[in-house]
Amino acid sequence: MTPVIALVGRPNVGKSTLFNQMTRSRDALVADFPGLTRDRKYGEGIYEDQRFIVIDTGGLTGTEQGLDAEMARQSMQAVEEADIVLFMVDGRAGLTAGDELIADHMRRSGKQAHLVVNKTDGQDPDIAAADFYSLGFESIFMVAASHNRGIRSMLELLLPSEEDRVEADRADRYPGIRIGIVGRPNVGKSTLVNRMLGEERVIVYDMPGTTRDSIYIPYERHEKQYTLIDTAGIRRRKNVNEAVEKFSIIKTLKAIDDAHVVILVIDAQQGLVDQDLHLIGFVLDAGRSLVVAVNKWDGMDPEDRAKVKEQVKRRLDFLDYADKHYISALHGSGVGVMYESVEACYESAMAKWPTNRLTAILEDAISQHQPPLVRGRRIKLRYAHQGGSNPPVIVVHGNQTAALPGSYKRYLENTFRKVLNVTGSPIRFEFRSGENPFSGNVDRKTPRQKVKQDNDLKAGRHSKRTRQKSLKR
Numbered sequence: 001m002t003p004v005i006a007l008v009g010r011p012n013v014g015k016s017t018l019f020n021q022m023t024r025s026r027d028a029l030v031a032d033f034p035g036l037t038r039d040r041k042y043g044e045g046i047y048e049d050q051r052f053i054v055i056d057t058g059g060l061t062g063t064e065q066g067l068d069a070e071m072a073r074q075s076m077q078a079v080e081e082a083d084i085v086l087f088m089v090d091g092r093a094g095l096t097a098g099d100e101l102i103a104d105h106m107r108r109s110g111k112q113a114h115l116v117v118n119k120t121d122g123q124d125p126d127i128a129a130a131d132f133y134s135l136g137f138e139s140i141f142m143v144a145a146s147h148n149r150g151i152r153s154m155l156e157l158l159l160p161s162e163e164d165r166v167e168a169d170r171a172d173r174y175p176g177i178r179i180g181i182v183g184r185p186n187v188g189k190s191t192l193v194n195r196m197l198g199e200e201r202v203i204v205y206d207m208p209g210t211t212r213d214s215i216y217i218p219y220e221r222h223e224k225q226y227t228l229i230d231t232a233g234i235r236r237r238k239n240v241n242e243a244v245e246k247f248s249i250i251k252t253l254k255a256i257d258d259a260h261v262v263i264l265v266i267d268a269q270q271g272l273v274d275q276d277l278h279l280i281g282f283v284l285d286a287g288r289s290l291v292v293a294v295n296k297w298d299g300m301d302p303e304d305r306a307k308v309k310e311q312v313k314r315r316l317d318f319l320d321y322a323d324k325h326y327i328s329a330l331h332g333s334g335v336g337v338m339y340e341s342v343e344a345c346y347e348s349a350m351a352k353w354p355t356n357r358l359t360a361i362l363e364d365a366i367s368q369h370q371p372p373l374v375r376g377r378r379i380k381l382r383y384a385h386q387g388g389s390n391p392p393v394i395v396v397h398g399n400q401t402a403a404l405p406g407s408y409k410r411y412l413e414n415t416f417r418k419v420l421n422v423t424g425s426p427i428r429f430e431f432r433s434g435e436n437p438f439s440g441n442v443d444r445k446t447p448r449q450k451v452k453q454d455n456d457l458k459a460g461r462h463s464k465r466t467r468q469k470s471l472k473r
Contacts, residue, residue: 003159004053006082008075008106010098011059013090014118018145019043022155047155055082060102076105083115084158091120091128091142091338092376095135103135114158115140121147125348126382138354139385153432175218176225177346180259182240182252182283185232187267188295192329193217193230214255221339227256256282260390261289261345261424263338268294268308268326272315287391289345289425290322291338298328321417322424345424349390353420358384358394365415374403393428401431 007015020026023043027229041056057075061209078447079085087106089099120128121144129140139157143150145184179196181189197219215230231252256262262283266276283290294312297305305326313322323341327334362384371379394416413427 002051002053003084004055004082005084005086005158006055006057006078007086007088008057008060008079009088009102009116010090012095013059013088013093014145015059015088018055018086018088018116018118018143018151019054019149021145021151022054047152047159050159053158060098060105070132076109079106079109079111082111085109085111086114086116087113087137088118089132091117091123099132100135105136112139117142117155118145120144121149133356138356140355151347157385176220176227177261177342178227178229179342180229180231180255180288181265181266181277182231182256182262184267184273184279187265188329189265190230192263192265192293192295192327193228195329195332195335196228214251226465229259231255253282253286256284256286256288259288260349261291261342263291263293263342265329266292266294268296268300268305271308272311277315280316282340284426287426287428289349289391290319291341291345291424292316292319292322292324293329293338294324294326295329297326298331298333321422321430341424341460348422349392349422349425351389351392351420351422355383355385355387358386358416359417361416362396362412364419365412368415369408369411371408372405374400379404387401388428391426391428392422393430395430395432397432399433401433404431 007019009015019041022045024045025043043054043056045052045054055078057078060075085106086392087102089095115132115135115164117125117132117140120142125142129142132140141150141154141157143154145151179192183189193215197217203362214232217228217230219226219228264276264279264283266272280290292312294308300308309326316322325334325338325341327338329335344438362381366381371381373379377400379398379400381396381401384394387393387395396412409429409431413429414423417427
């Protein structure tokens with residue numbers, strides 16, 4: 001499905017300029033006076049193989065009469081047709097009464113609307129956008145349409161990525177929360193699947209390697225939809241000889257990628273081994289939420305149980321945000337409780353947070369602990385927004401972000417995790433530095449002009465030293 005984006009706003013805020021930049025054309029007339037665009041105009045754009053339709057509209061004032069009323073009707077019809085509405089405002093003019101009226105129209109339309117603050121070139125972005133936060137939009141983009149700045153990052157967030165399109169396809173085929181059951185061979189994965197389903201759905205046999213392929217099983221529990229994914233056990237690489245087993249491992253890794261939440265099954269009688277840690281690494285690399293199930297807990301004496309709990313606590317110290325359950329898949333003890341953890345993990349992995357909340361958390365974290373100095377300059381982190389789900393991605397914008405040390409990144413992750421109450425899911429951060437408006441500029445001075453500039457600079461330094469000597473005297 002091709003997304004449709006409508007551009008609306010007051011006259012002369014730069015809608016036609018943005019239309020031309022997004023469609024890479026000059027189809028829309030642009031001039032420095034209001035009211036040039038009257039009919040709505042359609043154009044096609046492409047961003048990283050994703051096609052989209054853009055609709056340019058006439059300016060709205062909120063108090064239209066006569067011809068302006070017909071233009072307003074055309075604009076509102078474009079809003080009805082669109083999947084995404086970009087409400088454009090003028091960062092130089094600031095917030096006006098007309099902007100407030102249009103914002104009220106956008107709220108009543110019920111459409112997915114985003115605020116775009118244009119004409120931010122030559123201004124501090126935070127100052128340019130300060131007045132517009134009162135409009136209450138969750139996402140705000142700062143752009144300079146005439147200079148093509150900020151548009152690519154805006155499209156990146158607005159348009160569905162390849163991963164989002166794959167996720168939509170998975171959701172159609174496997175409804176509800178997808179739960180992947182992974183672990184070493186013969187730890188009780190298929191027994192756990194049958195227990196969660198309440199029926200003998202997959203073969204259970206006391207021999208490693210019974211399950212060869214990943215099995216997707218949709219079902220319903222308490223009027224909620226789930227899809228269980230039973231996978232083949234993964235052994236250490238040196239023990240994998242059969243070609244069938246190698247394909248089974250590939251299928252298991254794909255199942256981890258398909259899942260929303262992964263339950264790692266560990267054999268309590270064998271304890272936590274290195275291969276379990278390798279599997280945890282696969283899950284975290286895929287960015288999936290994790291629940292740890294220590295199986296075969298029945299029949300163990302209290303001393304052995306205490307040793308296993310201490311081992312899990314010590315070796316999985318880095319997974320303090322993931323729930324651990326001690327269960328018996330054979331007898332069903334502790335299995336039902338895992339659904340609470342699965343649902344909490346899913347909510348955390350798929351959560352949507354508004355930009356103003358993430359930015360407020362970032363500002364609070366910075367006020368508690370400032371970023372370090374780099375070459376005598378303080379690293380500045382300006383604002384944060386969400387860049388994706390499953391796992392949650394938080395994009396932080398600022399200056400010199402490439403120099404941010406790992407310890408400060410971990411501090412931010414722990415702060416966001418605590419405030420947002422993220423359970424079981426890893427959080428990924430992306431740090432982006434602002435675009436340099438002077439990058440790519442070519443020095444067009446002639447050799448004679450360069451010599452004159454060097455002489456002027458030398459004379460300036462000399463005069464400064466002379467003034468300092470005269471002050472000392």
